[in-house]
Amino acid sequence: QVYLVESGGGLAQAGDSLRLSCFASERIDDIFAMGWFRQAPGKEQEFVASISLDGHATSYADSVKERFTISRDNAKNSFLQMNNLRLEDTAVYYCAAQGEGIKFHAPRRRSDFGFWGQGIQVTVSS
Numbered sequence: 068q069v070y071l072v073e074s075g076g077g078l079a080q081a082g083d084s085l086r087l088s089c090f091a092s093e094r095i096d097d098i099f100a101m102g103w104f105r106q107a108p109g110k111e112q113e114f115v116a117s118i119s120l121d122g123h124a125t126s127y128a129d130s131v132k133e134r135f136t137i138s139r140d141n142a143k144n145s146f147l148q149m150n151n152l153r154l155e156d157t158a159v160y161y162c163a164a165q166g167e168g169i170k171f172h173a174p175r176r177r178s179d180f181g182f183w184g185q186g187i188q189v190t191v192s193s
Contacts, residue, residue: 089162
């Protein structure tokens, strides 16, 4: 079953911007924090960003701070604005959602998230 659907990926040049969107299925009753992870070829999946239920707490990987911004428009949809893209941002990006948790917390561990999207490719070229 598909619980989260990502969109907005694709090909970009270094320095460009892309905006990823994540839409949650109605099958998910409650969503607390939402996050984004990515996996580059030959590498392990890594944390990118997360946002708390109320949207006030966010957390970012050092590699994307000041360039990426996570947001959510309501309790179930999230977005990742990616600016000043770099070659090393090339990866499959995964949306994640937490079915239960702390309202004001933006977690960073993969194990904190119980729902996942299928992933969307982002390729940055020079």
